[in-house]
Amino acid sequence: MIKLAILLTALCGAAQAATITSAEMPRPEGPRHYLMATPVQAATGKRPLVIVLHGHTGSANLVFGKERLNDPMQQWLEIADREQLLVIAPDGMKGSDGKRGWNDCRSDASTNPKSDDVSLIGALIDKAVAENNADPDRVYVIGMSNGGIMTFRLGVELAPRLAAIATIAALAPARSLCPAPTHPLPLLMVHGTADKIVPYAGGEVGHIMLKGRGTTLGAEQTLALWRKPLHLPDAATKEEDLPHQRESGDTSVRHVVWGQDQLEFYKVERGGHSEPSIHHRMGWIAGALLGAQNADFELAEEAWRFFRDKRRQ
Template sequence: MKAIATFAAFAALLPCAPQAATITSGELTRPEGPRHYLLATPQQPAAGKRPLVIVLHGHAGSASLVFGKERLNAPMQQWLNIADREQLLVIAPDGARGSDDKRGWNDCRADAETNPKTDDVGFISALIDKAIAEHGADPARVYAIGTSNGGGMVYRLGVELAPRLAGIAAIAALWPARSLCTEPAQALPVMAVHGTADKITPFDGGEVGHFLLRGRGSAISVERTLAIWRKVDQLPDAAQEGALPRRRESGDTSARRYVWGADPQGMQVEFIKVEKGGHTEPSIGHRMQWYVNALLGAQNADFETAEEAWAFFRNKKREPRP
């Protein structure tokens, strides 16, 4: 845990370098029609196979938002800096439109009426195939991270694409109360970040959404969600824990890390609990506008979410199948 915390704290304090990764637009033909994605590649030529990170936007988001190409100062754009610095491939796909005409993902929530009905697991699997075949992605180092509905989709990938993934991270997302999916059967490293004052995906579980956001289903609590992954990973109930250093910009929020599993190269579940944090990704360098905080709740500034996720992912590899 100390090694993870030390690296992440150092990386998060680095100045945000220019987003030098090259972004290209692509399209895959799928049974539901063409599916769009953005690919970020480092400027330097590859010295070998590169790790691949799939980043999934939330409900009503987009690939363009993930990469900081819209008006909101989205924290996940930090992946562009990480891609160039660490020589990663990063793919941000666009979700399909649901019955509310907003882009999203067909995650495991059986009662999320406005979710699209597309085969998003098949879409992500095809993107991984393409990245391996055409861009030199390392099949042993494929990771997925998502926020909100995107985080819920990452949990579905953790069940249905577990043999292809070396680790997943879910931000402001919970396991569904009524699920289309079975619980995970294959061990997988999992990281989660959640605010205790999240009113859209409530920390203690319940109905997802708010008075302007209906039909989004229901979920279990953070603790029960983490317990599902600890069980399949065969990890103990006791965690190593410690507070993250406070920053003035965090206001009333604070962050505390819990880690189950001592080996950074092995099976771990990591959770960063954001006290009084809302439905946002914590960030030092990518601060959300005031009206976003007014709608979604307070954004913590004690750590950079993407940097913490990469610190969690970087030493984990998928074991070759026999």
């Protein structure tokens, strides 16, 4: 049931705008809330659909900049209007710690909710295709942290319905309730080598204030896991360092590509648990808690560049 619709003028001084609709979908576990951004311009054909999954303790409001104005994911609002996309940001369910999150396959993440989030995302795709003219061949999912690990799960269980996925500060579960990926689904992955929450080398997730968050494989193991169904060799096709920006401080980015942009990895040297962004900078408190934020590229823009020409196989 639709609760409200507002016209949000674009961020960072741009003249663009996107209409944000707040809605709920009935599910077996109870009503599930989500926000949907649609371009102001009327659709002339089917539109690509991007689903954005927030991290543990996050929300759809945060993704769209309604809780924290500098969240990098809100760049999707500008992209939605410019590129004529539909963008959906659902809310996760609350787990045993009282925080919103996703049931992402980590068998040892005791505070994860028990909700059927795979079915939720499938239902959101169905609704967008039936009612909002979404293109079923151009459905993409991007997730941050817990939302990124949930994205990996969707890349296994909803793979035939997706064209590509992207993850930030997320790694494959070490103790997984889900099978390994088998569908050749393109993946863009971003991870910082100094991530304080999801360590680059793998191991226990969380910090002194976050317990019961399970364990993950390391970044290199995760990439190897996803190279297999894509039939990609261990050796990369291309590697390059991105131009360094002063705002990036001590961080830097190595861009690694396998195949014909089927698998891409942005290795953020000395980067923390955050989305790289040029325009949406975190405050010093967030930096102290999560580690350094890189500014050598705009995460959402690079994700859309990776997504835009891909179609489901």
